[in-house]
Amino acid sequence: MSMLDEMHLRRNPSLTLGQKLWSINWGLILLIALLAGFGMAMLYSAANGSFDPWASRQAMRFLLGLSVLLVVALIDIRLWFRLAYPIYLLSLLLLVGVEVMGSIGMGAQRWIDLGIIQLQPSEVMKVALVLALARYFHGLTLQDVGRPHYLIPPVFLAFAPAALVLRQPDLGTALMLLMVSGAVFFAAGVRWWKFALVIAAVGGAVPLVWSHLHTYQQKRVLTFLDPESDPLGSGYHIMQSKIALGSGGVLGKGFLQGSQSHLNFLPEKQTDFIFTMLAEELGMVGGLMLMALFLLVFIYGFAIAMRSRNHFGRLVALGVTVNLFLYVFINIAMVTGLIPVVGVPLPLVSYGGTAMLAVLFSLGLLISVSIHRDIRIPRRGLRDEA
Amino acid sequence: MSERRNEEQGRHRRFTRRAAMLAGGQVLLLGALAGRMYYLQVVEAEKYKLLAEDNRINIRLLPPPRGQIVDRFGTPLAVNRQNYRVLLVSEQVRDLDASFDRLDRIVALDADDRERIRGEIKRKRNFVPVTVKENLSWEQVSRIEVNAPELPGVSIDVGETRHYPYGDVLSHIVGYVAAVSEKELTGDPLLELPGFRVGKNGVEKLHDEELRGTAGTSQIEVNALGRMIKELSRQDGHPGREVVLTIDAGLQSYVHQRLANEQSASAVVMDIDNGELLALSSVPSYDPKPFNIGLSRKQWLDLVNDPLSPLSNKSIAGTYAPGSTFKMIVALAGLAGGIGADHKVYCPGHMTLGNHRFHCWKRGGHGSLDLEGAIQQSCDVWFYDVSKRVGIDRIAAMARRFGLGEPVGIDLPGERGGTMPTKAWKLANLGQHWQGGETLVNAIGQGFVLTTPLQLAVMTARIASGRAVVPHVTRGLRGAGGVELVRPEAPKLDIPEAHLDIVRAAMDAVVNSARGTARGSAIEEPGWEMAGKTGTSQVRRITKAERAAGVIKNEDLPWRRRDHGLFVAYAPVDKPRYACAVVVEHGGGGSSAAAPIAKDIMLETQRRDPLGNEPLPLVAQGAGQKA
Known part of the structure; x- marks a missing residue:
């Protein structure tokens, strides 16, 4: 029976809307909704027990994002395959656009104002880069991957946006782009020693670049690496965040009862530091529960990646999952004082429109990979088939 | 085909292997985060709980004492007094209403108070104390202290409150302080302190920044309940600076009392040479x-709706038709236009222009008069004639040189400029062309012309001194870095002294000659004689029918429709030093209502002679001086 189904699919690789809806990973969507619900509860608390101004607006954004997710998920994977490079190019143009606008306007600029929402091209690029790299590696055999000159184009694909983002200057996002790319390279089968080589080369170049930087640029990098040197800025934030977390204890101070958050000792409690507030009010138990929910999402992601029958889908699913993981890890590591403050929100939970939309879009891609997992895409691309 | 499949299987296999490695790596990293959480929230939890509960370092602001306001001799006009007040920290109060009720038994809290407190609680962060009631008596303070256990979140605080020894005598100049409104919050944390006051009117408002000073800070350790544990460091601020006015408080009191017999009146006394x-x-x-304590809604409405508008400083914001006090300007405009002092006009009691008849105030007419006689007897027809020759625009230009028609720039908020019409003004504002008859009406200070009492005083001072003096109430600031506000000597008006002398002689005749309109108010003390000019400004139009039947006397009219009485004066007549303007609203004629008041004021001014006494030195004595 199932053999027959499969045969049918292979021969006639287009699914009806009903089949697609049936095969959506509703469990994953439930997890996403739970995470967003957690976030809204915390936003309700952050506003001292009021839906205004954050929770209600976040709920609207979530519903909007969820419909985007469904649309993205229902679009055929082959269309995403075809659009991979155009999307990448468009994102790159947007990045160049903010760069130009920034140099004309007032210094650092990361946003393009579209009226309804502000578009942050670096967020879009995180998804676009995954698509483009997946598209590229989809066309390579293992032997090709082993040949160094085949790796030159994807390295360019990754470094061009990273360099643009670095100029904004947004070191955190640039590193995230490179780390996601690294994960895709790794999953595509690039040899270990090549990673070692690149890391060594970058490490060797650092002193050279450092000596060419202006003093103020050096200072900026140093403050980034050691926020404690700026005790009234991010150092103070981290101290207050640790006090809030630590004083929360195992079971927390209770919903709406976080003294650190409600006395405004905790900065940015509705955005970057929302996890701190959660762990202060709901304790370690609450914090670990949230992390467990995220872990389940990651497991879904990897499972979808491994089950896909096309290489493009596998790499997209993996890239998207790693990207989400990086958000979560960097945010929590930051608020617990493990790494410097870099201003990365907690996806689905923190207050904010663009990040929410970008994350739900990428999760839509993940589900699209899952729905269309049995569709085969020839290595040499779709045109051969026609 | 099979090679291709093998290839596909190969890279799938490697992908799966490597994806598993990445997944494993992620699990490890998440584990590290969980470990970190365990470390912070279990291992070190006690330490952070202590930090959160007991060890918050706060920076507390030390409000600087507000600077005093004193008169020219150092008499205090606005000072600080100790003030006991009840504060309430909203986060420590479980049931606000119950707390109000309990407090109400000690200090009265009406519905207005409660509403205001609720508003303040909403506006401020919930650990910032809010003022419940101020100016408590000792008995109330001790009763609250005794009942402290059942009044959580309530505390007593001693602060400073503003006291105005002269009360309503100086409120229009000194102004008042009141609680900071939401609009005024600039982000300066000082403004958020409970009970902090800012100047809202008068000098208190104009010099608010200098009077306010700068806040000191005290770094203190407090526990979670906001109770201070100890002071860690302290940095003192700077007290506000003292503002010295030009006003003589004694004279001001006299003038106020002298005016108090009238329903509504204003008076200005100034130094003719420097504008003080x-x-x-x-x-x-x-x-x-009450503004300082917080007005109740009723008090506020009473003040605003009072038909006599006590909140308005009429000496700078009341605009009145100047009546005959405007005639000096027309005379000067005539002199400048070549119409000499000997220009004679026959007054039959009216003048006809076109088909309209313009009346003189004296029905029978004055006969033939020259300039001096015309001012002395305030003949309207003489000025009709001169104004017809000179034209309104040249009269207006002359008026502006004497400070009429626009704000003179006194250093107090709320000054109004009045109106000095020209042909262009009428076209722009009313969209109509100027009528010849209007020149005549405006030439006797009726019609469109509107002036403030301050402007009339400035006009008189400029006639007496020949200088373009600008009036002001602030002499300077005392205290650290004391400086006199730099006032360059007023420049000479570009008016021939001979013209001014003609007008001065006429003003002398108004008061000190047998036929003068203010003969009854002459000062008899030798050397203190004053010169002046009466003015009566109609607030209603006298119809033809009424004129035929006999003009109704002021005393027979309802108060609202009676004429305004005006008088301007300077003294002493030989060597002028003081100028004065008095306006009595609906007081009747200038000679009967305003001139006697001006006489008393000028007499008292010269008796006290504030300019003859050494004023308070602005810079600390001793600096730069050698014994």
């Missing part, structure tokens, strides 16, 4: 104290 205002009074006035 010695008295500036407007009755009725208001008591500044």
Whole structure:
């Protein structure tokens, strides 16, 4: 029976809307909704027990994002395959656009104002880069991957946006782009020693670049690496965040009862530091529960990646999952004082429109990979088939 | 085909292997985060709980004492007094209403108070204390202290409150302080302190920044309940600076009392040479104290709806038709236009222009008069004739040189400019062309012309001194870095002294000659004689029918429709030093209502002679001086 189904699919690789809806990973969507619900509860608390101004607006954004997710998920994977490079190019143009606008306007600029929402091209690029790299590696055999000159184009694909983002200057996002790319390279089968080589080369170049930087640029990098040197800025934030977390204890101070958050000792409690507030009010138990929910999402992601029958889908699913993981890890590591403050929100939970939309879009891609997992895409691309 | 499949299987296999490695790596990293959480929330939890509960370092602001306001001799006009007040920290209060009720038994809290407190609680962060009631008596303080256990979140605080020893006598000049409103919050944390006051009117408002000073800070350790544990460091601020006025408080009191017999009146006394205002009074006035404490809605509505508008400083914001006090300007415009002092006009009691008849105030007419006689007897027809020759625009230009028609720039908020019409003004504002008859009406200070009492005083001072003096009430600032506000000597008006002398002689005749309109108010003390000019400004139009039947006397009219009485004066007549303007609203004629008041004021001014006494030195004595 199932053999027959499969045969049918292979021969006639287009699914009806009903089949697609049936095969959506509703469990994953439930997890996403739970995470967003957690976030809204915390936003309700952050506003001292009021839906205004954050929770209600976040709920609207979530519903909007969820419909985007469904649309993205229902679009055929082959269309995403075809659009991979155009999307990448468009994102790159947007990045160049903010760069130009920034140099004309007032210094650092990361946003393009579209009226309804502000578009942050670096967020879009995180998804676009995954698509483009997946598209590229989809066309390579293992032997090709082993040949160094085949790796030159994807390295360019990754470094061009990273360099643009670095100029904004947004070191955190640039590193995230490179780390996601690294994960895709790794999953595509690039040899270990090549990673070692690149890391060594970058490490060797650092002193050279450092000596060419202006003093103020050096200072900026140093403050980034050691926020404690700026005790009234991010150092103070981290101290207050640790006090809030630590004083929360195992079971927390209770919903709406976080003294650190409600006395405004905790900065940015509705955005970057929302996890701190959660762990202060709901304790370690609450914090670990949230992390467990995220872990389940990651497991879904990897499972979808491994089950896909096309290489493009596998790499997209993996890239998207790693990207989400990086958000979560960097945010929590930051608020617990493990790494410097870099201003990365907690996806689905923190207050904010663009990040929410970008994350739900990428999760839509993940589900699209899952729905269309049995569709085969020839290595040499779709045109051969026609 | 099979090679291709093998290839596909190969890279799938490697992908799966490597994806598993990445997944494993992620699990490890998440584990590290969980470990970190365990470390912070279990291992170190006690330490952080202590930090959170007991060890918050706060920076507390030390409000600087507000600077005093004193008169020219150092008499305090606005000072600080100790003030006991009840504060309430909303986060420590479980049931606000219950707390209010309990407090109500000790200090009265009406519905207005409660509403205000609720508003403040909403506006401020919930650990910032809010003022419940101020100016408590000792008994109330001790009763609250005794009942402290059942009043959680309630505390007593001693602060400073503003006290105005002269009350309503000086409220229009000194102004008042009141609680900071939401609009005024600039982000300066000082403004958020409970009970902090800022100047809302008068000098208190104009010099608020200098009077306020800068806040000191005290770094203190507090526990979670906001109770202070110890002070870690302290940095003192700077007290506000003292503002010295030009006003003579004694003279001001006299003027205020002298005016208080009238329903609504104002008076200005100034130094004719440098523009220092010695008295500036407007009755009725208001008591500044309730503003400081917080006005109730009823008190506020009463003040705003009072038909006599006590809140308005009429000496700078009341605009009145100047009546005959405007005639000096027309005379000067005539002199400048070549119409000499000997220009004679026959007054039959009216003048006809076109088909309209313009009346003189004296029905029978004055006969033949020259300039001096025309001012002395305030003949309207003489000025009709001169104004017809000179034209309104040249009269207006002359008026502006004497400070009429636009704000003179006194250093007090709320000054109004009045109106000095020209042909262009009428076209722009009313969209109509100027009528010839209007020149005549405006030439006797009726029609469109509107002036403030302050402007009339400035006009008189400029006639007496020949200088373009600008009036002001602030002499300077005392205290650290004391400086006199730099006032360059007023420049000479570009008016021939001979012209001014003609007008001065005429003003002398108004008061000191047998036929003068203010003969009854002449000062008899030798050397203190004053010169002046009466003015009566109609607030209603006298119809033809009424004129035929006999003009109704002021005393027979309802108060609202009676004429305004005006008088301007300077003294002493030989060597002028003081100028004065008095306006009595609906007081009847200038000679009967305003001139006697001006006489008394000028007499008292010269008796006290504030300019003859050494004023308070602005810079600390001793600096730069050698014994």
